[in-house]
Amino acid sequence: MLDFTLTPEQLALQKKARDFALKEILPVAWYYDEIHETPMHVLRKAFDAGIMNGDIPVEYGGPGGGLLDAVIVTEELAAACPGLATSIFDNSLGMEPLILSSNDALKEKYLPRIAKEFKLICFATSEPTMGSDVSGIRCLAKEEGDHWVLNGTKHWITNAGIADYMSVFATVDPESQHKGICAFIVERDWEGVSSGQKIPKLGQRASNTAALNFKDVRVPKENVLAPPGEGFVLAMKTFGRTRPAIGAFAVGAARSAMEFAIDYAKKRRAFGDPIANFQAIQFKIAEMYQKVETARLLVWKAAWEADKGMDSTLTASMAKMYSSEAAQEVLGEALQILAGYGYTKLFPVEKLLRDTRLFKIYEGTSEIQRMIVSGFALGAYEPAMPPLEDLPIQRVVDPEEMSAQEEGGKAVWRCRMCGYVHYDEEPPDECPVCFFPKTAFKKA
Numbered sequence: 001m002l003d004f005t006l007t008p009e010q011l012a013l014q015k016k017a018r019d020f021a022l023k024e025i026l027p028v029a030w031y032y033d034e035i036h037e038t039p040m041h042v043l044r045k046a047f048d049a050g051i052m053n054g055d056i057p058v059e060y061g062g063p064g065g066g067l068l069d070a071v072i073v074t075e076e077l078a079a080a081c082p083g084l085a086t087s088i089f090d091n092s093l094g095m096e097p098l099i100l101s102s103n104d105a106l107k108e109k110y111l112p113r114i115a116k117e118f119k120l121i122c123f124a125t126s127e128p129t130m131g132s133d134v135s136g137i138r139c140l141a142k143e144e145g146d147h148w149v150l151n152g153t154k155h156w157i158t159n160a161g162i163a164d165y166m167s168v169f170a171t172v173d174p175e176s177q178h179k180g181i182c183a184f185i186v187e188r189d190w191e192g193v194s195s196g197q198k199i200p201k202l203g204q205r206a207s208n209t210a211a212l213n214f215k216d217v218r219v220p221k222e223n224v225l226a227p228p229g230e231g232f233v234l235a236m237k238t239f240g241r242t243r244p245a246i247g248a249f250a251v252g253a254a255r256s257a258m259e260f261a262i263d264y265a266k267k268r269r270a271f272g273d274p275i276a277n278f279q280a281i282q283f284k285i286a287e288m289y290q291k292v293e294t295a296r297l298l299v300w301k302a303a304w305e306a307d308k309g310m311d312s313t314l315t316a317s318m319a320k321m322y323s324s325e326a327a328q329e330v331l332g333e334a335l336q337i338l339a340g341y342g343y344t345k346l347f348p349v350e351k352l353l354r355d356t357r358l359f360k361i362y363e364g365t366s367e368i369q370r371m372i373v374s375g376f377a378l379g380a381y382e383p384a385m386p387p388l389e390d391l392p393i394q395r396v397v398d399p400e401e402m403s404a405q406e407e408g409g410k411a412v413w414r415c416r417m418c419g420y421v422h423y424d425e426e427p428p429d430e431c432p433v434c435f436f437p438k439t440a441f442k443k444a
């Protein structure tokens with residue numbers, strides 16, 4: 001049974017997130033983008049308002065929200081500023097490996113703290129030499145007595161410059177690929193932990209992005225999120241639960257661009273008419289609306305699957321891939337409708353266009369999502385149709401007459417090369433259409 005109705009609680013959450021986005025994020029979004037700073041007071045307000053950390057389970061002092069709740073909230077935040085939405089949501093990304101981990105004592109140690117105090121936690125798999133290929137991690141973890149010792153650098157880490165805690169993925173042996181990957185919770189003020197200068201970016205400039213460096217960092221064994229061999233799967237499971245939120249960012253940003261374009265199109269006049277009266281503009285708006293709606297449906301489906309305890313990897317990939325690409329298309333058309341004004345920094349679309357470009361890159365590029373989806377389609381997917389070579393397609397023979405021939409002892413032979421169908425006890429010595437030999441024929 002399908003039901004797309006949001007519950008009264010979800011509608012209230014959506015309203016709360018929208019009010020917060022309009023009141024606390026929208027008025028400051030362009031300023032912090034311009035000066036390339038992350039406004040800590042806005043993050044703090046998001047924490048105080050209960051907009052952040054919605055997924056901390058109830059037993060650890062959180063609201064225990066599901067993924068559908070999270071995507072409803074992130075759509076609203078990203079509609080106001082995708083950069084700030086990224087930094088606010090980053091706590092959920094950083095915490096997800098901990099929530100998924102089987103180390104209950106570690107959950108007890110950190111989750112109540114993050115629920116009660118304003119603490120930021122980031123997520124670090126990427127390195128200067130790898131991003132997509134998580135099995136290529138080089139950050140080294142060495143076991144020494146009751147500690148692990150970390151050495152290496154993580155790159156492109158959202159909130160790296162401001163986070164108190166970090167979920168760090170490392171390896172016991174770079175040659176062993178995914179078999180050596182492990183993960184830890186590391187604290188910023190431990191000896192040997194440092195973060196680099198913030199990385200200057202095209203968009204999402206209100207979100208902090210920096211490198212993390214670990215020099216002989218001693219991590220107590222109790223802080224193991226995943227032992228060697230289990231870190232890779234933990235990272236992939238994390239993405240399965242966080243990629244829908246990236247899709248929701250894209251929906252929010254695209255929705256805003258569409259709304260700005262609709263508003264402009266109704267007011268801007270050309271050739272004596274509002275440009276909204278021109279069919280060329282109306283069709284652009286129809287396609288923008290269709291893309292926003294389709295993207296949201298995919299995002300909600302992925303979130304719903306995860307909330308039901310199903311493996312959401314595939315739908316999460318499709319949701320992220322489709323939404324991030326649809327958002328780019330919507331932004332392109334929105335800017336086209338605003339035309340010259342759209343291209344300026346005095347109107348909102350150029351920032352959204354820059355911010356939106358990142359969705360196709362972080363948490364798995366569009367190419368990686370295509371690998372996941374095509375891997376399934378070409379592998380585990382179970383088709384309803386029989387294989388092509390088993391289809392007796394013969395347009396010139398009446399199917400009933402064909403059945404009569406079969407009943408009369410004649411078999412149906414299909415040339416696997418060109419599709420020609422032959423009715424007889426035996427296949428022909430060679431195909432009369434493509435001249436392939438008898439061996440090309442298969443009984444249909």
Ligand SMILES: Cc1cc2nc3c(=O)[nH]c(=O)nc-3n(C[C@H](O)[C@H](O)[C@H](O)COP(=O)(O)OP(=O)(O)OC[C@H]3O[C@@H](n4cnc5c(N)ncnc54)[C@H](O)[C@@H]3O)c2cc1C
Pocket residue numbers: 122123124125126129130131132133155156157158159201204209358361362363364365366367368371
């Ligand atoms: C602003 C920002 C914030 C980020 N935040 C975080 C964070 O918080 N934590 C974190 O761990 N990482 C973070 N990242 C890193 C991000 O996840 C990576 O940039 C991303 O996974 C891609 O990795 P890469 O840049 O190293 O590209 P590469 O992996 O080097 O890929 C380069 C190109 O090759 C393509 N490619 C790679 N392999 C294949 C293949 N097998 N087949 C086809 N094409 C392929 C890619 O799609 C891409 O187009 C962030 C990045 C940015 C820019």
